[in-house]
Amino acid sequence: MSRPRKDPRAARAAHRIAGGARPRFDLAAAPAPAGRPRRDPRAEERLALVPGTLRRRLDRAQRVAVASAMPPALPEAPEAAPRLRVIAEPAFLVAVVPDAPGGRLSAHDRQLFGAARMLADEGGGAVLAFVAQPGEDLGPAGADRVLALPVSGHDPEAKALALNAALAALDLRHVLFPESTDGGDLARRLAALSGEPFFAGAESLSPKAVTRAARGRRVEQRRVPPRLVNLAPDAVAPHAGTLHEALPVAFAFPQPSGGAVLSAEFIPADPAKVSLAEADFVVSAGNGVSDLDTFRALVAALNGTPGASRMLCDAGLMPRSAQVGASGTVLDARVYFALGIAGAPQHLQGVAKCEQVIAVNTDLHAAMIERAGLAIVADAQKVMPALLALLQQERQP
Template sequence: MSRSRKDPRTERATHRVEGSIRPRFDLAAAPAATGRPRRDRRAEERLALVPGTVRRRLDRTQRVAAVGALPAPTTPAVETPPRLRTIPEPACLVAVVPDAPGGRLTPHDRQLFGAARLLADANGGAVLALVESWSDELAIAGADRVLPIPASGYDPEAKALALLSVLDGLAVRHVLFPESADGGDLARRLAALSGEALFAGAESLSAKAVTRAAQGRRIEQRRAPPRLISLATDAVAPHAGTLHEALPVEFAFPEPTAGAILSAEYIPADPAKVSLAEADFVTSAGNGVTDFEVFRALVAALGATPGASRMVCDAGLMPRAAQVGASGTVLEARCYFALGIAGAPQHLQGVARCEHVVAVNTDLHAAMIERAGLAIVADAQEVMPALLRLIAEEKRG
């Protein structure tokens, strides 16, 4: 339909005969084209129909004003860069000692920077990141200053001594650690060396108070923030909004002394034998996967931990221990690769804590596709052998 919409008031004004006391109208006069063109709902629906799906699905982003008409040109949204905040002369420093495995901040580390920003902004201070190497993530996370620690690898003794020298040599008001295996151990070592009281496992933090549960979670301990604090997971939201300088800080560390640890190295665990709750990279199969031999070969080639949806485990194609979801295992993996999984609500609850989600599904509107940061709308049975070929080519190259 190409005719324009009618505007009754404008049409009445065009038919009116001027110069008469009583309102008179000439209905034979040609009405002026008024209003915007009518929309053809059927044509819009045909354009929005997604081909190749069993169920009838519509892509509403393909809506146009009329048949054959092009969508109105829109100016692309210009993303404004985050505002850079500088603190030239901080009144104090709030130090953060993240785990940063492989030089990359974890979600827990980012929450640590969010807590440090609360304490620093309330006291006119700056956030000091004590890390092994500088990273681009530190400015986004909220670090104003960066001080590389000379200790590298697994050497908690040397790292604790280096932190003690920073504690004595700089105006550090608070030092925050993650309450993790490495972070908690380092916090307790520093507390023993410095004689400072450690508030371990803090579950909430503000500029005036820090709290944690005690006595089997029957009571809550509350006090003003001390100098040494280790923070539990999800106690504070990560910093967001402003970009910070992350300027390097010069500091003369004392000469390292030989400790009890002569040599140490990280031995990676076999991903096929790691439990899903501790896995870093999980690849899961759903109803879209039928060739499980290829699936297992892909999991081994990617170095991932195998997982599955509930329906696959119910069918006996994968063990029950591999089930991902609210009724299986809730993941905290860095990356989750879903093959042929539509994304039931219980399954999405199981991957809510995953940092990155990659999904392969033929349904453009599947819930897992919407949850994914990277989505491939294709058949998982075709994607798996293609990935295996690419991995083999990369190894040969």
């Protein structure tokens, strides 16, 4: 596996004949003592070679020690748990009003908490989250306090009235909203009710300045951060590193009065007809899937949006609109389920923004298996009917 590594200076000194005016060397003298072991890459490659495969594959997990004289490796230190940071008496509050679709924070919402932490940590403040349903992900996101809004369902008018009451009673230095459909509407309603200055579409934010592009992005508008700010996506990085307590607080909201919205119901779109760019759960088939009827049945059972790799679309087995990747559609889905997809670079670019990736492939070393948070090393043709049977079993009374 390894051989001693030569030290050229020691070898030269061992062969030198002393006592001469000119340096002379005896090549028949004993060799210099061996230094540190030297790796033999060919021997390592032979040991890592996986037998019984048509293609040449290497299992890098089967490496052995290159020499017995090497000092043993130090044990890896266990990963430290995130430190809990407690702010008992904050000097002020920076509020965050996330969208939180389905009761969970989106990537844009976590960026809001990152911006709020930056503003609050500047002067000893704390971050207050206004949510409809408190969740466990608020503490890791960076929330010190959590205040539940007395509004259920889609009622932006009642939510704006509740936020206006909190804005007048609490010491809120800033209130951050996401620049989204619901967040933008709610921020503008609150600005109209309170009369506070409002900055929409902020592309950068710091304790001293907030900026945005204007006039066809030819001009940059800059000012001191006002009390109400709408933050664009990817303007600030999410909070990471410390865990915050997300302590629930109580507040006497005024009794909600009857507004213009009498009742509101969220009607989800048919996932089979939603475009891939707007889909939340995508199930894709690759070259490892040959039974497309079972694949379509699995997509319908999982209530997902069908996708495909470029090979299936080029073969005409799936429509071009279902192609996932840099040359097709770049996804922004919450979950991506890849069946029989190896993971070409263009395909991996298309799923880079997905929060969770699940992959099924027979190749342990496939790029999609490495990208996935949950990997199943098996044949997709056998996994699909097994999943259908489990889903059917769960739906039975």
